[in-house]
Amino acid sequence: MFQSFEVASRPEQAAPRITQLRTQMRETGLDAFLVPRADAHQGEYVADCDARLSWLTGFTGSAGSAAILHDRAALFVDGRYRVQVRSQCDAEVFDFIDWPETTVAAWFKGTEAEKIGFDPWLHTVTEVRKLREDLTPVGKTLVASPNLVDRIWTDRPARPEAPVSAQPIELTGRSSTEKVDALCEDIKAAGADAHVMTLPDSISWLLNIRGADIAHNPVVQAFAVVHANGTIALFDAPEKYASLGPDPRITIAPRSEFSNYLKGLSGKVLISPTDAPHAVLSLMRDGEAAEIIEGDDPCALPKACKTQAEIAGSREAHLRDGAAMVEFLAWLASNDPDGLTEIDVVKKLEGFRAATNHLKDISFETIAGAGPNGAIVHYRVSEDSNRALKEGELLLVDSGGQYVDGTTDITRTVALGDVAGDARRAFTAVLQGMIALSTARFPRGVSGAHLDSLARAPLWRMGRDYDHGTGHGVGAYLSVHEGPQRISRISQLPLQEGMILSNEPGYYRTGEYGIRIENLITVRAAPPIGDGDDRDHLDFETLTFVPIDRSLILADELAPWERDWLDDYHQEVWEKIAPRVSDAAKEWLRQAVAPL
Numbered sequence: 001m002f003q004s005f006e007v008a009s010r011p012e013q014a015a016p017r018i019t020q021l022r023t024q025m026r027e028t029g030l031d032a033f034l035v036p037r038a039d040a041h042q043g044e045y046v047a048d049c050d051a052r053l054s055w056l057t058g059f060t061g062s063a064g065s066a067a068i069l070h071d072r073a074a075l076f077v078d079g080r081y082r083v084q085v086r087s088q089c090d091a092e093v094f095d096f097i098d099w100p101e102t103t104v105a106a107w108f109k110g111t112e113a114e115k116i117g118f119d120p121w122l123h124t125v126t127e128v129r130k131l132r133e134d135l136t137p138v139g140k141t142l143v144a145s146p147n148l149v150d151r152i153w154t155d156r157p158a159r160p161e162a163p164v165s166a167q168p169i170e171l172t173g174r175s176s177t178e179k180v181d182a183l184c185e186d187i188k189a190a191g192a193d194a195h196v197m198t199l200p201d202s203i204s205w206l207l208n209i210r211g212a213d214i215a216h217n218p219v220v221q222a223f224a225v226v227h228a229n230g231t232i233a234l235f236d237a238p239e240k241y242a243s244l245g246p247d248p249r250i251t252i253a254p255r256s257e258f259s260n261y262l263k264g265l266s267g268k269v270l271i272s273p274t275d276a277p278h279a280v281l282s283l284m285r286d287g288e289a290a291e292i293i294e295g296d297d298p299c300a301l302p303k304a305c306k307t308q309a310e311i312a313g314s315r316e317a318h319l320r321d322g323a324a325m326v327e328f329l330a331w332l333a334s335n336d337p338d339g340l341t342e343i344d345v346v347k348k349l350e351g352f353r354a355a356t357n358h359l360k361d362i363s364f365e366t367i368a369g370a371g372p373n374g375a376i377v378h379y380r381v382s383e384d385s386n387r388a389l390k391e392g393e394l395l396l397v398d399s400g401g402q403y404v405d406g407t408t409d410i411t412r413t414v415a416l417g418d419v420a421g422d423a424r425r426a427f428t429a430v431l432q433g434m435i436a437l438s439t440a441r442f443p444r445g446v447s448g449a450h451l452d453s454l455a456r457a458p459l460w461r462m463g464r465d466y467d468h469g470t471g472h473g474v475g476a477y478l479s480v481h482e483g484p485q486r487i488s489r490i491s492q493l494p495l496q497e498g499m500i501l502s503n504e505p506g507y508y509r510t511g512e513y514g515i516r517i518e519n520l521i522t523v524r525a526a527p528p529i530g531d532g533d534d535r536d537h538l539d540f541e542t543l544t545f546v547p548i549d550r551s552l553i554l555a556d557e558l559a560p561w562e563r564d565w566l567d568d569y570h571q572e573v574w575e576k577i578a579p580r581v582s583d584a585a586k587e588w589l590r591q592a593v594a595p596l
Contacts, residue, residue, distance in 0.1 A: 047214055063080070361402040547593050
């Protein structure tokens, strides 16, 4: 199994650990200390050795932060985690703060803390700059500090050193040499002599390498400095690269040498302030020889716009994964739900993916939320939370696979027997939003923020909404959450051909049920319309082919064109997936894709 069901942390562990941390704060002369869910690479997912927020507080979500004072402590989480944080963390120890409605800086203004410590490797340049801008005028000082959590975390796991492998050009569509040459041109265009890279997925993409340093994400955790002449200084454990042939342009040194290399840099150096740890900026300033230029990560957009080889690989990965999902759904339909648990569901689904003989890993820990657990947006089932399935409830299953030719992410919400009317009304509205986005046609230059409301409008008409973005970017055998492309209220980046995104509206009723329907889609050039004005338009190609539970749909609520889309989609599911599944699954599929 790629997924573990062990209890990751317990609420009662937080109080004694917070007490130890406060002792360190007193010895260091700090009034407060910040503990983010971040590592030095500023990726969404962290290795076990960097899971400081989880170890200290018990909160295991992928976004959040804590502020520890001598007399109080606060946990800041967004709408995805407000149910989860209350179930995982001790309310006697922490105040639970709704972020971003209340920012960390705004909260600190209501406290007496003056000296606020932070680890400069765990906060970006932009983040520290904004905190100082907000806190300095009210007499509060940010103090760069060694990480105080590390001082008390005596059994901290070792840093991962998984072997690195090469991703073949047949799947990438571009050689590493081509990518580096293009990056060097971008560095020169920015007026720089070198570029500091700290994002694992950007480095992995640039060098066409993959690793296993982060669970479920085939990235290599390394630092790099790319010079405009094409030479690259890579900082990581050299033994990880033993299976790769030598590259005359790349030198590999231990991670411990990265800081001194930064101090020794000269000339104009490009960094991305939204990605680079503040320590990178500080070290180059200490060296006094580098002129710092700030800009966006020049790898982010080329990585997001997949090559034709990557799109072809993703199509094949989704067909393979779709067949595994159909086998799973057919199995689920053939079993009495009252005899199953959430862990049973997760194990069985992973088994069907593994049976493809192509699964490298799951792309994230499977979310299998039965009944009220489905309302926890990023729910992770453990031995403690494992819930029995019950007739008449909903089961939300959000899962994905990592295959060498693509990364998948799919959510299906299914009825366990007959389900009450309100849930079916909500399910129908969520489906309408997903269809609206699937069929969107839009001029070039439109961003994810413009499209986000299409998926929400059916719920808005009911006075409802959801607290997560409608779509995130997805990598090509890389991170299942990839930027900079998004479909959300805050995304201003124009969508471009080749971007892969999720399409996943949802609705969650705390304590009762959760609903989410998710397909992956890719941006493509839209064919011209005869009576149009010849403006350049884009639309979406659907990559995911798995039936949507027809028993939860109020058919009379759908417009004729929505019914047509669903029937056409299900016909395509049949044509693409039926030849790939067992006879028993095929018989279930035949009924699941029948016209509405």
